Amino acid sequence: MTSKDKEPTPRPLFLPNASGSPQAGGETYSGFGGAQLALHRIGEGRPVILLHGLFSSTEMNWIKFGTAAQLAAAGFECLMPDLRAHGASAAPHDPAAYPPDVLVRDLEALVAHLKLTDYDLVGFSLGSRTAARGVLAGLRPRRLVLAGMGLEGLAGWQKRNAFFRDVIDRFGTIRPGDPAYLSQQFMKTMRTDPVASRLLLGTMADTQPAALAAITMPTLILCGADDNDNGSADRLAEALPSASRATIPGTHMSSVTKPELGAALVEFLAG
Numbered sequence: 001m002t003s004k005d006k007e008p009t010p011r012p013l014f015l016p017n018a019s020g021s022p023q024a025g026g027e028t029y030s031g032f033g034g035a036q037l038a039l040h041r042i043g044e045g046r047p048v049i050l051l052h053g054l055f056s057s058t059e060m061n062w063i064k065f066g067t068a069a070q071l072a073a074a075g076f077e078c079l080m081p082d083l084r085a086h087g088a089s090a091a092p093h094d095p096a097a098y099p100p101d102v103l104v105r106d107l108e109a110l111v112a113h114l115k116l117t118d119y120d121l122v123g124f125s126l127g128s129r130t131a132a133r134g135v136l137a138g139l140r141p142r143r144l145v146l147a148g149m150g151l152e153g154l155a156g157w158q159k160r161n162a163f164f165r166d167v168i169d170r171f172g173t174i175r176p177g178d179p180a181y182l183s184q185q186f187m188k189t190m191r192t193d194p195v196a197s198r199l200l201l202g203t204m205a206d207t208q209p210a211a212l213a214a215i216t217m218p219t220l221i222l223c224g225a226d227d228n229d230n231g232s233a234d235r236l237a238e239a240l241p242s243a244s245r246a247t248i249p250g251t252h253m254s255s256v257t258k259p260e261l262g263a264a265l266v267e268f269l270a271g
Contacts, residue, residue: 043072152231
């Protein structure tokens with residue numbers, strides 16, 4: 001039987017409505033402030049939480065290109081939330097729904113909801129920022145993967161934050177050739193809510209490199225060969241006590257489409 005033959009069927013996806021609550025048709029859990037957040041599951045076995053990137057979704061980062069199916073075939077249960085203001089999750093416009101590190105609070109709520117005590121944690125880009133800050137806040141996964149992330153993406157986040165705020169503020173007017181154009185087009189593809197996204201960006205702070213010494217579990221720093229969007233993956237690995245490095249093909253955007261992503265996750269998490 002091939003890995004394709006083993007590919008599980010994901011649970012149905014659904015879309016948020018204008019009130020910031022998901023429409024009927026899928027599993028949810030309550031995040032900070034009672035926000036209803038979508039949860040997608042694939043596979044059975046050892047639990048692994050997978051957190052997607054900024055302006056993306058579970059479907060785009062983990063399901064569409066087969067990464068979750070690879071993990072499921074290797075004996076993992078993939079637990080994949082759509083982050084607040086993303087995918088099928090609530091995207092409220094109330095500023096009170098966006099306190100500092102709200103994504104970490106949502107992650108803590110997910111771990112509590114699932115009653116997880118022994119699990120692995122994987123993030124990509126924004127998901128990596130959330131995973132790292134979740135560990136610093138007290139979460140203790142057995143193994144941690146920070147993909148699509150470098151030291152500057154954690155310690156120098158405010159510079160990236162300013163870039164994305166500019167994309168939102170000029171949304172719909174950015175022309176080809178502008179460095180912000182690809183981000184604008186991706187937001188259009190993903191039907192991103194600009195109001196909710198801008199509020200979410202305001203919840204994220206820099207993480208000082210010295211603080212990363214508290215991330216002591218085995219950690220994989222995994223980046224595309226041509227991905228430097230979030231700075232130096234090598235420097236991030238050097239800042240962590242128990243980190244290893246792996247490189248897969250691709251840029252920041254294309255690396256999630258590669259089968260090597262799933263293969264690298266399986267190799268590290270099954271080790």
